[in-house]
Amino acid sequence: MAILSLALSGCGRSEIDTVKATAVPQDATHTYDTALSNRSSCKKDEWHSFKDETNRTVVEYRCELKSGAALLAAFRQQKIADTQRDFQGFYHGLDQTTEQASHNPEAAEKELADAQSKLAQLQSQTDTAKSNATASGDPGALRQAMVNQDDVAAAQRAVEQAQQHLDDAKTTLTGLPQERARFEQQEKDALAQIEKTYGGVTRASEVFQWHVRDNEVVPAWVGVELTKQDGSTVRQDRGWQQTLRDLLNHRGDDHVHAVLNVPDNIAAGQQPSAS
Structure with a gap:
């Protein structure tokens, strides 16, 4: 005024x-x-x-x-200490998540490789069964070939799921540094606001x-x-x-x-x- x-x-x-x-x-x-x-x-x-x-x-x-x-000076110091302690907790949790996430792509890659191997095996068996059934004209063999084809479709879905797991693991691992940067900016902003108010x-x-x-x-x-x-x-x-x-x-x-x-x-x- x-x-x-x-x-x-x-x-x-x-x-x-x-x-x-x-x-x-x-x-x-x-x-x-x-x-x-x-x-x-x-x-x-x-x-x-x-x-x-x-x-x-x-x-x-x-x-x-x-x-x-x-x-107010004492309150400022306490708020700074509390803020830094809170963010240290965030960083610790983020470090643990990063450590865990670093192993996820390896596990997902193995899951994908196993699924692809099983798909290839089933596909080979199905192709052989179809060829034999066609050559023999046996109705039972033809029905078995159709069953094998269903197994191939399930294996294909397993491969797609494993690929999604691998993509998600890589995305998570790539995004963690960005998450840390976001936390660091939030901490910087919080400390700046404390300083603006009480400094x-x-x-x-x-x-x-x-x-x-x-x-x-x-x-x-x-x-x-x-x-x-x-x-x-x-x-x-x-x-x-x-x-x-x-x-x-x-x-x-x-x-x-x-x-x-x-x-x-x-x-x-x-x-x-x-x-």
């Missing part, structure tokens, strides 16, 4: 006071001032107001979360904004603003009701974990776990 002007006194201060004095919808025993101020989860906090790009008055409360950047964070702030007009206070936005080493900022939306409900009950490190979406078992400065 663009800041067009900053009101530090006069009506700006009055609008800030109006927001501060407004009862929290989730708990009317609290005003926004008592709900947000004096929390141990904040390294420092401040209220200010400004005009947005449509000339509406916006009151903003900003809390720099205590140990927020360090907590280089120097400050994490919880931000609440309200629109104020004629003493009417309307919640506008709540979320987390991450400041990076290069001076850029990244905003992450949060749910208004859930965030307020949580901070009314948790005002210390537990709220920092909750608003940053960091698991409770992650601590600032913590090394990644092996589990």
